[in-house]
Amino acid sequence: MTKAEIQFLRSLADKRTRDAEQLFIAEGSKLVEEIMASQLVVRNVYTTNAAMRGDNVTLIERRDMERISQLKSANDTLAVVEQPHYSLNIDSLRGNLVLALDGVQNPGNLGTIVRLADWFGIKDIICSRECADCYNPKVVQATMGAILRVRIHYTDNLAELLSRAAKMQMPIYGTLLDGDNIYSAPITSSGIIVMGNEGRGLSDACRERLTHRLYIPPYPADAPTSESLNVAMATGIILAEFRRPR
Numbered sequence: 001m002t003k004a005e006i007q008f009l010r011s012l013a014d015k016r017t018r019d020a021e022q023l024f025i026a027e028g029s030k031l032v033e034e035i036m037a038s039q040l041v042v043r044n045v046y047t048t049n050a051a052m053r054g055d056n057v058t059l060i061e062r063r064d065m066e067r068i069s070q071l072k073s074a075n076d077t078l079a080v081v082e083q084p085h086y087s088l089n090i091d092s093l094r095g096n097l098v099l100a101l102d103g104v105q106n107p108g109n110l111g112t113i114v115r116l117a118d119w120f121g122i123k124d125i126i127c128s129r130e131c132a133d134c135y136n137p138k139v140v141q142a143t144m145g146a147i148l149r150v151r152i153h154y155t156d157n158l159a160e161l162l163s164r165a166a167k168m169q170m171p172i173y174g175t176l177l178d179g180d181n182i183y184s185a186p187i188t189s190s191g192i193i194v195m196g197n198e199g200r201g202l203s204d205a206c207r208e209r210l211t212h213r214l215y216i217p218p219y220p221a222d223a224p225t226s227e228s229l230n231v232a233m234a235t236g237i238i239l240a241e242f243r244r245p246r
Contacts, residue, residue: 001046001064009046009068009080015133022083024135025070029077034145041082048076070137083135088126088153090165095190097122097242102158102206103130103197104231110134111142112232113195118146120239125150128158130197158194159205165192172211174202175234179213182241187212193242195235214238 011017012025026035029049036042036054045057048065066074099122104110110132117125132139134152143150155161166172171191175182194210196202202210216237218225229237 001058001060001068006064006067009078010070012080013070013137015136018083018133018135024081024083024140025137026079026081026140027069027071027077027137028075028141031141031145032077032079034148035079035081038148040084040148043080043082045077045079047078052077071141086151086153088124088155090161090168090170093124093165093192094168094170096124097190098124098126098192099235099239100126100158100162100192100194100206101131102128102194102202103200104195105130105132106198106231107132107136107138108142109198109230109232110136111139113235114139114143114150114152115146116232116236116239117150118143120243122239123149123151124153126153126155126158126161126192129154129156159203159209162192162194162206162209166209166211172209173214173238174207174210174212175216175238176202176207176210176213177215179215181217182214182238183217185212185214187214187242189242193235193238195231195238198231 018024026032046060048062099117162172171188173191174194194206
């Protein structure tokens with residue numbers, strides 16, 4: 001590999017470069033093979049596996065893979081992929097269960113939430129601009145391929161979007177300490193579930209747009225327990241409850 005190639009691939013670790021080039025990096029043979037079989041456009045594939053073939057596949061040395069990898073431990077395959085673009089139409093979300101993320105900043109949490117959404121049949125996630133970049137290498141890796149099946153949208157004003165959805169009679173759910181017990185509260189099969197920042201929770205603006213406030217109770221209710229749940233773990237509990245037959 002040339003120094004210019006290595007430098008360019010390494011530059012894609014930076015969000016500004018990813019945004020400018022409209023590209024992202026995916027690593028690992030299983031994930032790359034999934035992407036190659038999907039509708040996404042793969043620009044180049046670099047691999048140390050001599051058995052991998054293709055017009056845009058380049059066989060490289062292990063030392064070069066370690067130079068271009070954006071992970072702590074380099075995999076055997078790395079792909080440069082064009083970022084997909086999805087249109088966000090609130091009206092088209094009606095009748096579906098949708099996730100909205102209000103400032104989820106940890107890449108591992110975002111990637112896990114995308115994977116959970118995929119498992120529970122959520123096709124769209126709406127993120128505020130304060131959320132982690134879904135094409136951050138750590139996010140892409142944590143999704144375990146779910147990023148191919150879940151549409152991720154970013155919006156400059158999540159609260160305003162929620163307000164429009166509420167006016168269209170879409171239920172807006174959020175978890176709060178003063179909410180109703182999720183195991184007994186009436187919930188619907190569609191609507192928008194809003195999950196907040198790891199430290200601050202929901203912003204005041206998004207909190208004001210909720211039409212339903214939920215609470216995940218500890219067990220037993222009066223026992224000393226952790227101060228809060230990890231946002232990805234809480235998302236898993238909530239989605240499981242929404243998908244439970246009633």
